[in-house]
Amino acid sequence: MKLAVAGTGYVGLVAGVCFAEKGHDVTCVDVDERKVKMMEAGKSPIFEEGLEELMQKNNAAGRLHYTTDYAAAYRDKDAIFIGVGTPEQPDGSANLNYIATVSRQIAESVERDCLVVVKSTVPVGTNDKVEQFIHDFLIRDVKVEVASNPEFLAQGSAVRDTLHAARIIIGTQSKEAEALLKKIYEPFELPIVSVDRRSAEMIKYASNDFLALKISYMNDIANLCELVGADIGAVAEGMSYDARIGANFLKAGIGYGGSCFPKDTKALKYLAGQYGYQLRTVEAAVDVNAAQKTRLYQKACKRMITFEGLQVAVLGLAFKAGTDDLREAPSLDNVKLLLENGARITAYDPVAADNFAKVYPAGENGRGSIAYADTPEKALKDAHICFVFTEWEEICALSPEVFREQMRIPLVYDGRNIYHVEEMKSAGIEYYSIGR
Numbered sequence: 001m002k003l004a005v006a007g008t009g010y011v012g013l014v015a016g017v018c019f020a021e022k023g024h025d026v027t028c029v030d031v032d033e034r035k036v037k038m039m040e041a042g043k044s045p046i047f048e049e050g051l052e053e054l055m056q057k058n059n060a061a062g063r064l065h066y067t068t069d070y071a072a073a074y075r076d077k078d079a080i081f082i083g084v085g086t087p088e089q090p091d092g093s094a095n096l097n098y099i100a101t102v103s104r105q106i107a108e109s110v111e112r113d114c115l116v117v118v119k120s121t122v123p124v125g126t127n128d129k130v131e132q133f134i135h136d137f138l139i140r141d142v143k144v145e146v147a148s149n150p151e152f153l154a155q156g157s158a159v160r161d162t163l164h165a166a167r168i169i170i171g172t173q174s175k176e177a178e179a180l181l182k183k184i185y186e187p188f189e190l191p192i193v194s195v196d197r198r199s200a201e202m203i204k205y206a207s208n209d210f211l212a213l214k215i216s217y218m219n220d221i222a223n224l225c226e227l228v229g230a231d232i233g234a235v236a237e238g239m240s241y242d243a244r245i246g247a248n249f250l251k252a253g254i255g256y257g258g259s260c261f262p263k264d265t266k267a268l269k270y271l272a273g274q275y276g277y278q279l280r281t282v283e284a285a286v287d288v289n290a291a292q293k294t295r296l297y298q299k300a301c302k303r304m305i306t307f308e309g310l311q312v313a314v315l316g317l318a319f320k321a322g323t324d325d326l327r328e329a330p331s332l333d334n335v336k337l338l339l340e341n342g343a344r345i346t347a348y349d350p351v352a353a354d355n356f357a358k359v360y361p362a363g364e365n366g367r368g369s370i371a372y373a374d375t376p377e378k379a380l381k382d383a384h385i386c387f388v389f390t391e392w393e394e395i396c397a398l399s400p401e402v403f404r405e406q407m408r409i410p411l412v413y414d415g416r417n418i419y420h421v422e423e424m425k426s427a428g429i430e431y432y433s434i435g436r
Contacts, residue, residue: 001184004029004077006070006102008039010046010158010259010325011119011151012083017051018162019081020058022187027065027073039066047324047351050159070102074109079184081149082130083119092266094123103130107137107144115180116146121208121264123271124201127171147172147181148197150204155258156322168192171200205268209282212261214249216288222252222435223295232435233417252435254389254415255292257319257328262289293330296387296413297337299432303411304385308342308367311408313383315376316390316416318352326355330415331389335360339368346371348379350392380406391416400427 001024005016008030016028030036035045042056058064067073074080084098099120106116116134118127131146138144148171153161168185170192172178178194185192195203222232232252240247256262265286272279304310319329326332331347338345339360345368349356353372360370373379376395380386380403388395396418404410404427412424414433424431 001025001078002076003027003184004073004080006080006082006106007084007098007120008035008045008066009083009085010048010153010155012081013039013044013046014048014051014153014158014162015081015083015119015151017054017058017064018159019184020061020063021054021163023063024184024187025063025065026058027067027077029067029070029073031068033068036066036068048158049156049322054159070105071109074106074114075111077110077114079115079117079180080106080110081117081119083151086120086122086263088263088266092270094121094263094267096122096126099126099130100133103133104137107134108139110138110142110144111140113143115177116144117149117181118146119149119151121150121204121260121267122201123267124198124205127197127201145172145174145177146197147177148200149181150200152204152207155325156320163188165190169200169203170194171197173197205264205271208260208264209268209285211249212256212265212289213281213285215256215261216285216292218250218252219255219292219434220288223292225435230435235435251417253292253417254296254330254434255289257293257330258323258325259327262328265289293333294337295434296415296432297334300385300387300413306341307338310343310384311382312338312343312345313379313386313407314338314345314347315349315379315386315388315395316392317347317349317356318390318392321390321392324352324355326352326359329389331356332359334387334389335370339366339370342367344369346373346379346381346383348373348376348395349390350394352390377402377406383407384409385411386413388412388414388416388418391418400424400429403427403429 003019003024004027005012006029008028016026020026038045042059044052044055082102084102086094089095127146127148134144150169168190170181225232236250239245240250265282269279269282317331318324362371376398400423403412410429412429412431417433421436
């Protein structure tokens with residue numbers, strides 16, 4: 001089928017590439033001419049395992065195209081997928097300006113009946129408004145219906161999550177729209193859950209917020225474990241055998257980040273407030289996560305007199321391994337505090353360092369300074385203290401001896417519970433983690 005995808009971020013580009021991989025003819029639309037040329041050359045603008053290889057394969061096969069000419073892209077398609085961002089606003093609500101812009105472009109461009117499919121995460125009821133908005137601005141006498149098709153990909157495994165999803169959620173208001181979406185997804189050979197539009201929108205928020213709840217719950221329990229002398233790793237293992245609980249999202253750490261959980265929890269909280277309802281569980285998850293991000297820094301403050309002039313190693317900058325995304329990354333909160341208090345930081349991340357340098361360029365920053373190393377060992381050289389924020393393989397592979405040999409003072413604060421407590425202590429490392 002002939003498809004168009006608006007937006008070439010994590011949602012749009014991954015969807016477009018995977019549709020092409022399954023045999024559809026796909027045109028990806030973006031406003032940035034530089035990005036378009038980059039993608040035409042087979043280069044991905046985002047770091048995502050396996051994505052660039054599939055781009056190159058489907059570019060060569062002639063199934064994948066890129067353009068800034070939205071009118072040409074939308075004119076004759078069977079379906080148009082919207083995968084643009086819905087960033088968080090100061091009050092926690094979702095900014096729908098990009099959705100509105102694309103919707104009007106579609107309305108002014110389509111020359112045949114088509115289905116518009118919103119993959120972006122949007123508040124419940126948004127698809128109703130999108131359909132009305134498109135109808136308001138339609139130029140030609142064509143039939144346009146809107147469907148909801150939320151994504152459930154995780155950054156770092158987005159291609160795999162799309163091609164091998166646990167389920168496909170489609171929200172439609174007519175049998176015709178349902179049949180067309182099922183036909184588009186037929187080559188994926190995956191379970192399809194067909195519901196109404198508003199339920200599909202809510203499934204996305206309810207799923208993401210439930211996972212965020214699990215993370216915050218485990219972090220809360222981890223903090224209590226420290227006080228009572230229990231080991232959160234052992235607790236999580238014992239819980240994981242209960243099929244009602246499951247083994248996923250039980251790992252304690254320094255909180256969730258990225259483009260989904262922080263934004264979606266706040267958006268659902270805001271939505272509930274608009275209807276006069278208080279989602280206490282979601283509010284608790286948001287509060288716990290906000291405090292958890294700087295828990296290691298607060299621990300270190302109790303140990304140190306000052307960070308002024310101290311050499312600080314920071315291992316890992318991305319919000320998690322497998323991505324270069326810094327959105328809501330705990331590293332941002334902690335580096336800000338360290339620099340404000342005069343620390344001299346040397347940071348390492350195998351993928352996200354360039355993005356981080358756009359926020360904190362190498363050199364003097366406030367009272368402190370920051371430099372970037374190309375190996376974790378170089379970041380640790382002569383450090384008085386080390387913070388671990390991302391569980392990259394290169395960081396997980398470090399032995400206790402490396403910390404002892406490279407650091408001036410072997411003092412380590414591990415926000416991912418990577419290393420074994422006894423091994424670190426036996427090697428002479430003063431070691432702090434989460435819930436252990």
